[in-house]
Amino acid sequence: MSVDYTILGVLMETPAHGYSIKKYMLKNFSKDFGINDGQLYPALSKLEGRGWIKKRVVQQRRSPAKHLYRVTPEGEAAFLSWLAGEEEGEAPNRFDFFWKFEFLQRCGFFRHLEPETIRPQIERKLTEADRRVADLETLAEKMAGTGADPYRRMIVDYGVRYQRMRREWLEDLLARTSTGEREPRPVAAGAPVP
């Protein structure tokens, strides 16, 4: 759903074809924000089927023909309605962090493990978080330099805060695990649940 609208949003700025939308995402939202081929082309067909975009095939001498899409008035209306948040359904009840960060699910059973087994795992995640913070900070600086759209800079800022938050949490978890009690792990094989 939101991928569809993101594509529409790109097309709102200028007519484009699949491949150029992909490049646009990489350039304007940075690497790793790319769209999948397996999602991009079907999404374009779907949007066309709804009458939100229209195609024009442009033959080229030295490369395959490209399918240039532009947004129709209905498409523009749909896009603006989405953008204004009018499509928003009720927020789902399920928390959106637990099932989306596998490490948390593992963490729920860490009492089965010795601190020596847990610590290297946390350290690996910490390294990863560090790398992501650094990547996003670099990007944020670059965007500040080129005078990029402030809202898009805020997206990257969100990413920086997100990764920093994770980093700090992992450090706390590590601290607690290192200094943690060293009791024999109580893996209960109790009676069946009634």
Place this chain on the structure above:
Amino acid sequence: MSVDYTILGVLMETPAHGYSIKKYMLKNFSKDFGINDGQLYPALSKLEGRGWIKKRVVQQRRSPAKHLYRVTPEGEAAFLSWLAGEEEGEAPNRFDFFWKFEFLQRCGFFRHLEPETIRPQIERKLTEADRRVADLETLAEKMAGTGADPYRRMIVDYGVRYQRMRREWLEDLLARTSTGEREPRPVAAGAPVP
């Protein structure tokens, strides 16, 4: 995948049947951490098919028969291997926040909108974040009182930090939007992308 292992983890503590696993999740990880019926029962079949758990049907007088599962030695080995992070593949390149928080995708096109249209949206999200912070803080207090597993308390702590981080980001975004420039929105309908 991780839902499967979470189920395995619950069964590691005590043999159980589908319905009781569901209740266990609600009680021990709190409401909204529940598992879907449409996911739970197929997952149990799958785990059984792999030989990681074994079923025993228990007839009852006053309620439907329940299928009591317990973990096999192979299942235990698989669980511990997952828990120790040995199954972990390479982290995906795509950032895990942008495509998972629809509001960010909309934010990327906010320059199409007037501040008056943006602000109420942000305020709605703020209210939601407030509610979630409050919910999770309540849960954290309750868990502190009942002496719950410290690792599980850390999961809730992660949630609190996550929602607080969002809250702060939304406040910054709101501040920037309120004091933002009020130029006529530049919605370019430029030349086609080459």
Place this chain on the structure above:
DNA sequence: ATGGGCATGTAAGCGGTTACATGATTAT
């Protein structure tokens, strides 16, 4: 009588990823 709890499952669909399939041009 109505609704909630106990207990099992299936079917359809959605959003997303990975891999496959093709093929010319251009830069190293």
Place this chain on the structure above:
DNA sequence: ATAATCATGTAACCGCTTACATGCCCAT
């Protein structure tokens, strides 16, 4: 020679959600 860029798409699969389907027991 080889790899990268340009350019289009399809097929299979995975994880997850929603809705459907059944039926007995118990409390209000």
